[in-house]
Amino acid sequence: MSSNARRIKSIEDKIKRQEADKVFFAKEKPNTLNQDWRKIISELDVSITNLNKDLLLLKKQSKSKSKSKSKSKSKSKSASSTQKRINALKELKQTKKLLMKMGENVMDIDNDILVNKTILERKLTKLNKHVDENIKSLEEIKRIIPDADFTPYLKELKHILKKAKELDEVLKDSVNDEVLKDPVKDSVNDEVLKDAVLKDRFSVYGKWSNVIQRVQQLHPSLGNIPLTWYQAAPDGNCFFIAVDAANREDTVAYDVYKNTAKRFRADIVNAMDQLIGEGAAMSFEMNDVLPPSIRLVVAPPTVTKSLLIKYKNYMSRASSWAGQIELTLGARLLKRPIIVFYNNTTRPTIVWHDQRHQTIYKDNKQLRGEPAPIVLGHIPSSASGQGGVHYIYALFRNSAALKKKKKNKKTRHKKR
Numbered sequence: 001m002s003s004n005a006r007r008i009k010s011i012e013d014k015i016k017r018q019e020a021d022k023v024f025f026a027k028e029k030p031n032t033l034n035q036d037w038r039k040i041i042s043e044l045d046v047s048i049t050n051l052n053k054d055l056l057l058l059k060k061q062s063k064s065k066s067k068s069k070s071k072s073k074s075k076s077k078s079a080s081s082t083q084k085r086i087n088a089l090k091e092l093k094q095t096k097k098l099l100m101k102m103g104e105n106v107m108d109i110d111n112d113i114l115v116n117k118t119i120l121e122r123k124l125t126k127l128n129k130h131v132d133e134n135i136k137s138l139e140e141i142k143r144i145i146p147d148a149d150f151t152p153y154l155k156e157l158k159h160i161l162k163k164a165k166e167l168d169e170v171l172k173d174s175v176n177d178e179v180l181k182d183p184v185k186d187s188v189n190d191e192v193l194k195d196a197v198l199k200d201r202f203s204v205y206g207k208w209s210n211v212i213q214r215v216q217q218l219h220p221s222l223g224n225i226p227l228t229w230y231q232a233a234p235d236g237n238c239f240f241i242a243v244d245a246a247n248r249e250d251t252v253a254y255d256v257y258k259n260t261a262k263r264f265r266a267d268i269v270n271a272m273d274q275l276i277g278e279g280a281a282m283s284f285e286m287n288d289v290l291p292p293s294i295r296l297v298v299a300p301p302t303v304t305k306s307l308l309i310k311y312k313n314y315m316s317r318a319s320s321w322a323g324q325i326e327l328t329l330g331a332r333l334l335k336r337p338i339i340v341f342y343n344n345t346t347r348p349t350i351v352w353h354d355q356r357h358q359t360i361y362k363d364n365k366q367l368r369g370e371p372a373p374i375v376l377g378h379i380p381s382s383a384s385g386q387g388g389v390h391y392i393y394a395l396f397r398n399s400a401a402l403k404k405k406k407k408n409k410k411t412r413h414k415k416r
Contacts (some may be wrong), residue, residue, distance in 0.1 A: 008062065011055045018044050018051070082123055082163070086170050089116045120167060125252050127164040134160065205231040205254055207381060211343060212392055215377050219341045219348075219394075222375060223364035225402075227394040229377060233257055234390050236319025239376075240265040242393040243330050243338070246374045249395055257318065268329045269316050275325070278303045282325070286311045289323055322391075327351050328358075336371045341394075343379040367402045 022044045096109045134157045202209040202216075208231055216229045231254035232242035244261040245253035253261075275282060280301050287299035287307060294310055314320055322330075331338045331353040338351040339361055348361040353371065367373060375394040 124167045225396045229394045238391040239322035242391040246393040337373045339373045341377045
């Protein structure tokens with residue numbers, strides 16, 4: 001039995017004894033229940049309460065330690081598999097270089113590199129999540145037991161951070177070693193190479209996996225910039241989750257409504273005050289979005305204070321669906337244009353971050369000199385177009401093509 005377990009057992013026994021004493025004084029001696037006995041019973045109550053608090057803290061500490069140990073064991077078991085993947089990736093890159101020098105086809109090698117990279121990226125995401133959990137656990141223990149020994153926790157945290165840093169450097173090196181391809185020329189090869197990996201990556205997206213994979217195939221790039229599509233948790237908050245994740249370049253938002261997304265919803269709701277006095281079109285849209293139970297019989301000719309309060313209260317609720325109003329305000333708040341793709345023949349649209357009206361996206365010339373856009377997908381739950389509509393998002397690594405080209409300054413020859 002560990003020292004912690006012995007302390008827990010000792011406190012539990014002490015609580016039982018004191019509860020028995022309390023019963024004795026309160027019931028066994030009713031005729032002698034004077035002020036002295038009442039004082040003893042009161043002291044026993046205080047002591048039992050304090051002992052229960054100590055017992056709760058010890059159990060939490062014990063549970064936290066056992067959880068950390070089990071996580072540490074599982075991480076040590078998986079460490080070897082991670083190292084194998086890293087070694088395999090390095091070997092594949094060396095083999096690819098050799099085959100390219102020999103003029104051989106490296107399609108299969110590229111596929112294997114992509115598979116290993118995807119698996120390592122997932123492992124890095126899990127490590128980062130584990131770091132966040134450990135930090136929260138430390139903060140909780142410190143709050144409950146200020147004088148606890150944090151040495152083992154800090155040691156484990158340092159070990160995890162080291163692994164995450166090593167893995168991050170390997171993946172960065174891998175990205176730097178990649179040869180950029182012409183997306184038009186190699187589009188067929190890319191589909192063949194990525195098919196197996198995409199199926200595996202999209203599998204965690206549940207019923208949306210097939211339709212998101214279809215979006216990846218239909219819209220693999222923004223002009224000549226490759227896009228990677230990701231799921232946003234389909235819980236009614238998908239617009240706020242998707243925009244927030246795209247803005248922070250977060251690849252894991254498929255199953256959680258994060259605090260940053262909740263704050264983004266709150267910021268949009270607060271920004272709605274600027275809409276008061278807007279015309280009939282805005283008023284009609286607001287009223288039409290409201291549930292029938294709180295909707296006005298007839299929308300007013302302008303956005304009134306009472307209508308705005310109803311709309312703000314409704315949009316403050318988690319799971320209230322966002323519409324065109326939230327799209328426009330979101331772009332303006334983040335000061336970035338939002339491009340929305342559709343899983344059909346409808347052309348993508350640009351929702352601008354200033355007073356410009358939204359326009360059809362044609363090519364990247366429209367975006368030169370603008371802030372890097374946020375890219376969303378607005379898709380039905382099936383390829384046939386049936387089912388609820390859902391927001392997803394895409395990330396891209398290189399936005400250099402969106403920047404304005406520098407004009408060459410003409411040199412002036414001074415007359416001598």
